[in-house]
Amino acid sequence: xxxxxxxxxxxxxxxxxxxxxxxxxxxxxxxxxxxxxxxxxxxxxxxxxxxxxxxxxxxxxxxxxxxxxxxxxxxxxxxxxxxxxxxxxxxxxxxxxxxxxxxxxxxxxxxxxxxxxxxxxxxxxxxxxxxxxxxxxxxxxxxxxxxxxxxxxxxxxxxxxxxxxxxxxxxxxxxxxxxxxxxxxxxxxxxxxxxxxxxxxxxxxxxxxxxxxxxxxxxxxxxxxxxxxxxxxxxxxxxxxxxxxxxxxxxxxxxxxxxxxxxxxxxxxxxxxxxxxxxxxxxxxxxxxxxxxxxxxxxxxxxxx
Amino acid sequence: xxxxxxxxxxxxxxxxxxxxxxxxxxxxxxxxxxxxxxxxxxxxxxxxxxxxxxxxxxxxxxxxxxxxxxxxxxxxxxxxxxxxxxxxxxxxxxxxxxxxxxxxxxxxxxxxxxxxxxxxxxxxxxxxxxxxxxxxxxxxxxxxxxxxxxxxxxxxxxxxxxxxxxxxxxxxxxxxxxxxxxxxxxxxxxxxxxxxxxxxxxxxxxxxxxxxxxxxxxxxxxxxxxxxxxxxxxxxxxxxxxxxxxxxxxxxxxxxxxxxxxxxxxxxxxxxxxxxxxxxxxxxxxxxxxxxxxxxxxxxxxxxx
Numbered sequence: 381x382x383x384x385x386x387x388x389x390x391x392x393x394x395x396x397x398x399x400x401x402x403x404x405x406x407x408x409x410x411x412x413x414x415x416x417x418x419x420x421x422x423x424x425x426x427x428x429x430x431x432x433x434x435x436x437x438x439x440x441x442x443x444x445x446x447x448x449x450x451x452x453x454x455x456x457x458x459x460x461x462x463x464x465x466x467x468x469x470x471x472x473x474x475x476x477x478x479x480x481x482x483x484x485x486x487x488x489x490x491x492x493x494x495x496x497x498x499x500x501x502x503x504x505x506x507x508x509x510x511x512x513x514x515x516x517x518x519x520x521x522x523x524x525x526x527x528x529x530x531x532x533x534x535x536x537x538x539x540x541x542x543x544x545x546x547x548x549x550x551x552x553x554x555x556x557x558x559x560x561x562x563x564x565x566x567x568x569x570x571x572x573x574x575x576x577x578x579x580x581x582x583x584x585x586x587x588x589x590x591x592x593x594x595x596x597x598x599x600x601x602x603x604x605x606x607x608x609x610x611x612x613x614x615x616x617x618x619x620x621x622x623x624x625x626x627x628x629x630x631x632x633x634x635x636x637x638x639x640x641x642x643x644x645x646x647x648x649x650x651x652x653x654x655x656x657x658x659x660x661x662x663x664x665x666x667x668x669x670x671x672x673x674x675x676x677x678x679x680x681x682x683x684x685x
Numbered sequence: 686x687x688x689x690x691x692x693x694x695x696x697x698x699x700x701x702x703x704x705x706x707x708x709x710x711x712x713x714x715x716x717x718x719x720x721x722x723x724x725x726x727x728x729x730x731x732x733x734x735x736x737x738x739x740x741x742x743x744x745x746x747x748x749x750x751x752x753x754x755x756x757x758x759x760x761x762x763x764x765x766x767x768x769x770x771x772x773x774x775x776x777x778x779x780x781x782x783x784x785x786x787x788x789x790x791x792x793x794x795x796x797x798x799x800x801x802x803x804x805x806x807x808x809x810x811x812x813x814x815x816x817x818x819x820x821x822x823x824x825x826x827x828x829x830x831x832x833x834x835x836x837x838x839x840x841x842x843x844x845x846x847x848x849x850x851x852x853x854x855x856x857x858x859x860x861x862x863x864x865x866x867x868x869x870x871x872x873x874x875x876x877x878x879x880x881x882x883x884x885x886x887x888x889x890x891x892x893x894x895x896x897x898x899x900x901x902x903x904x905x906x907x908x909x910x911x912x913x914x915x916x917x918x919x920x921x922x923x924x925x926x927x928x929x930x931x932x933x934x935x936x937x938x939x940x941x942x943x944x945x946x947x948x949x950x951x952x953x954x955x956x957x958x959x960x961x962x963x964x965x966x967x968x969x970x971x972x973x974x975x976x977x978x979x980x981x982x983x984x985x986x987x988x989x990x
Binding site: 451455462464470471481482 | 735736756757758760761763764767769770773774775776780783784786787788790791801804805807
């Protein structure tokens with residue numbers, strides 16, 4: 381199959397997807413970046429609630445990661461990630477969220493805003509950012525201590541432990557998402573917060589099934605650090621075990637960071653991961669703080685696919 | 686001099702400059718668009734006051750007029766002129782004003798925002814938008830009924846008659862403005878509101894003198910309609926007579942619309958205009974409403990220069 385351009389679908393949201401896409405951008409591959417659209421409290425989420433638009437935050441981050449290095453695209457990508465001061469009347473909004481909202485409001489639909497952003501940022505042939513759904517839904521967490529928490533932001537900020545999540549109501553997928561997964565040679569899940577960035581995508585009608593039905597190799601990129609309320613104390617196998625019911629299966633491979641960072645390192649119990657049916661791949665993919673290094677991560681993913 | 690690229694400086698602001706620049710864009714000429722920066726109440730003015738930035742409204746309009754017709758530039762120009770709903774938390778702001786503010790705040794200076802916008806919009810060689818000044822000042826009108834009014838917006842909304850205007854304090858010019866005027870083959874003043882768009886540029890230190898000292902042909906484009914509080918009841922010669930002290934002279938030519946529109950037509954007293962030392966040029970330059978037609982106006986200006 382050498383010489384054939386690979387088709388990769390990434391599934392996630394937030395800074396995790398931004399990092400992975402930054403690392404994958406330079407390779408000769410097609411990329412469909414599927415991102416979560418259930419932000420309830422960030423700049424994109426707040427604008428979406430007020431203006432009745434898509435919460436554009438995660439879409440913007442994916443777009444700016446995939447932006448061409450040529451001008452004016454690179455300048456625009458940087459401008460789109462500029463964030464106004466939280467104390468001003470612009471309320472901490474990211475510039476690109478405002479821009480995507482403006483186009484959606486002007487055109488009356490989100491699809492044209494996506495096309496517009498592709499042109500602004502010079503994404504190029506075979507590269508797209510796909511909101512997992514264009515419909516409104518609230519992420520709801522069932523807590524291990526009992527009770528439920530409504531809203532992505534509220535779940536992330538909670539002091540309890542998430543037992544599971546669902547979307548209310550269950551939204552229909554944005555059609556190109558299912559098509560991209562069907563055609564994919566590889567589907568990469570993560571990195572990103574397990575319950576608030578990665579799994580929400582799998583809760584959208586038809587997405588998990590499309591992954592099961594496809595011939596794509598599946599790769600899970602585990603976060604570098606554990607996270608309060610979502611994955612506190614998790615070992616490598618815990619991430620896979622929690623992901624499995626939402627994926628309706630386990631990933632073929634899971635990439636774990638092998639180098640100890642400053643905080644919240646994930647211990648990788650390789651035998652347990654393997655027992656679940658997933659091949660663990662340990663590599664030094666550590667970047668700054670508790671994030672992945674985009675190019676180290678991109679290289680490992682490229683080798684796997 | 687055929688075969689030598691002409692250098693044109695336009696002086697004005699608002700929709701008048703946008704129209705003229707749209708009409709001039711297609712010709713093989715260099716263009717420096719000098720625009721007023723003393724907006725006190727529009728989207729740009731309000732952001733400037735809150736964020737301590739340049740009031741970007743007139744600069745944005747000039748930029749989007751000069752934008753390349755190629756993509757992504759044309760798409761961006763349209764996006765920059767999108768205006769959020771006045772009732773939303775985005776308070777009627779024009780998208781491009783937000784973008785130019787974002788860059789000024791990120792870079793810490795207005796000049797880099799100008800360079801950035803040139804790249805976004807693909808202005809091309811020899812074409813620039815120049816804020817007349819980067820310094821803060823308030824436009825003050827001395828009213829014929831007595832008393833003064835502070836602020837561009839407040840003057841435009843007044844029920845009295847403006848006798849004259851000044852800037853408090855007198856701001857220094859943005860240096861490239863004087864340089865552009867010195868090198869110009871033609872300086873076009875207007876169209877635009879006489880006291881709130883055109884004359885404020887001439888009140889900035891050194892601008893009027895630079896026009897006098899240059900060898901440029903000077904052309905005044907008179908508005909299609911008169912305006913309450915500023916030019917109510919004015920004949921053609923009244924515009925020239927009121928402009929003269931601020932220009933420290935009269936323009937070589939004045940373009941007047943020859944076709945009667947629906948409202949507020951300007952009567953052109955050709956002999957009186959000529960007696961002031963200005964050659965009147967009557968032409969059908971009427972567009973929609975009480976505005977010029979960009980291409981009709983552009984053609985007349987092109988012939989004159």
